Amino acid sequence: MLNQGDRGIGRAVPTRPRARSDAAYLRVGAAVVLYAISAACWIGYELSESGAVSGSFFKALYDPRTEVTPWAQTASDWALIAAALVFGGLALARRQVARGALMLLAVLLIGLSLRELVGLALSPEYRQVLENIGYGRLLVAFRVAGLVVGVAALVEMARAGRRSAPRHLSLVPLGAAGAPGFGPPRLPGSRVRPRSAVAGSCFLAIGAVLLGWLVHALAQDNGYLVPGHPDAGVPGFFRDAFDASYATTIPNSYYTLAFALAPVLIGIALFRGAPAARGAGLALSAITLYVDARTSYGYFAQDRFDLYFDSTLSTLSVLSTFLTTLLALAALAVLVPAREE
Known part of the structure; x- marks a missing residue:
């Protein structure tokens, strides 16, 4: 038990989101991870259809001189997929650090999806190109799903931030190293x-x-x-x-x-x-x-x-x-x- 006279007033410090936010972290984490896995599978399918050697792709991961675009997308896409898997996993573990990362990824995903949908809306020729390829409709569905996932993740994480509060508490005395101190939140x-x-x-x-x-x-x-x-x-x-x-x-x-x-x-x-x-x-x-x-x-x-x-x-x-x-x-x-x- 803390001796307030010697060590100061104890204060609860949050280590995870509280119970009402847990469900949001789990939903968003699962959706983001599944979408990232789908994006990775899409790249694998594109590579197999193009006839590119898998070794070329793995070399392209670190060597920009190895050209696998457009089949394997770009290095920025690969980085976003990896980030989505990592921070989506952290959201499943209900870590608050995932919140900001998923909001950033959600904004980027919304932009990418809207870019595709704007092209479809403005260009009949582009729509015809997608209709002529075997997976054109699947690509459109994938972009629409990305827009839904992005908007849902952004909204859910924004709401989770407003209602975040301690779930697992620990008492930290006032004046101790790293203690936030007593008083209203900053x-x-x-x-x-x-x-x-x-x-x-x-x-x-x-x-x-x-x-x-x-x-x-x-x-x-x-x-x-x-x-x-x-x-x-x-x-x-x-x-x-x-x-x-x-x-x-x-x-x-x-x-x-x-x-x-x-x-x-x-x-x-x-x-x-x-x-x-x-x-x-x-x-x-x-x-x-x-x-x-x-x-x-x-x-x-x-x-x-x-x-x-x-x-x-x-x-x-x-x-x-x-x-x-x-x-x-x-x-x-x-x-x-x-x-x-």
């Missing part, structure tokens, strides 16, 4: 925790780097922004980001825009003390690390690595990849041991 934005400030700064820096490269690309004349449309320009880039029928079903433009904006938004959320920001930051850090590590392997695997430093632009490109890798590692290092708020 409101978002009332005080920035050091770990949140460091991680938020890292994400804002990552976002600045990626947005800088995007603005540079959009400012170039005849920039090759959209596959098949080298002169698409700014309007073409944004249309391709939100319309699958414009150039290609591969969402390169969408991912370029999404992964440039996401670090900025998560960085702001961390500075504001948003409870879901930690989980979203962990998921984005892991995705960024994978994509950057794969890109870096492509640099080092070249016979003439020094060729990347022949021009200022290529040098900045390599250094930017290394910088965002280090920033993502730093954010991951401070977010992993942080306590869920």
Whole structure:
């Protein structure tokens, strides 16, 4: 029993969501995991239909020089599938850290699904292409299911955050190491925790780097922004980001825009003390690390690595990849041991 005179007033500290939120975590976790497994199976089916060697796909997981797109989608898709499996599993284990990550993945999934459905709505030619392939209707159903899963996950996790409260309690004395202290709960934005400030700064820096490269690309004349449309320009880039029928079903433009904006938004959320920001930051850090590590392997695997430093632009490109890798590692290092708020 605590001696309040010697050790202070005990306070309950949450380690898991409470009972009313448990069902939401289980439902969303199961739905996300099942959808991720379905997406992985879809990639496997596409590879088998294309006749691609399975070894090529496994090599492409770490070597960007091995081309398996469009059959196996992109490295960003693989990273999202892995993140969905990991954080969906954490949701099944009723860990609060899964909440922010699943909200981030839900937003990205909603965007991907809407991009496909917008293409179907705007282009009769695109609808005809899907009708002519054997699995066209199945693809549409898969995207509709993705939209449903994404919206449901976003709504459920948002509601779970509003009603989160201690389920498994432990008494922590006031003044003890890591104790939250006695008094009303901290409101978002009332005080920035050091770990949140460091991680938020890292994400804002990552976002600045990626947005800088995007603005540079959009400012170039005849920039090759959209596959098949080298002169698409700014309007073409944004249309391709939100319309699958414009150039290609591969969402390169969408991912370029999404992964440039996401670090900025998560960085702001961390500075504001948003409870879901930690989980979203962990998921984005892991995705960024994978994509950057794969890109870096492509640099080092070249016979003439020094060729990347022949021009200022290529040098900045390599250094930017290394910088965002280090920033993502730093954010991951401070977010992993942080306590869920």
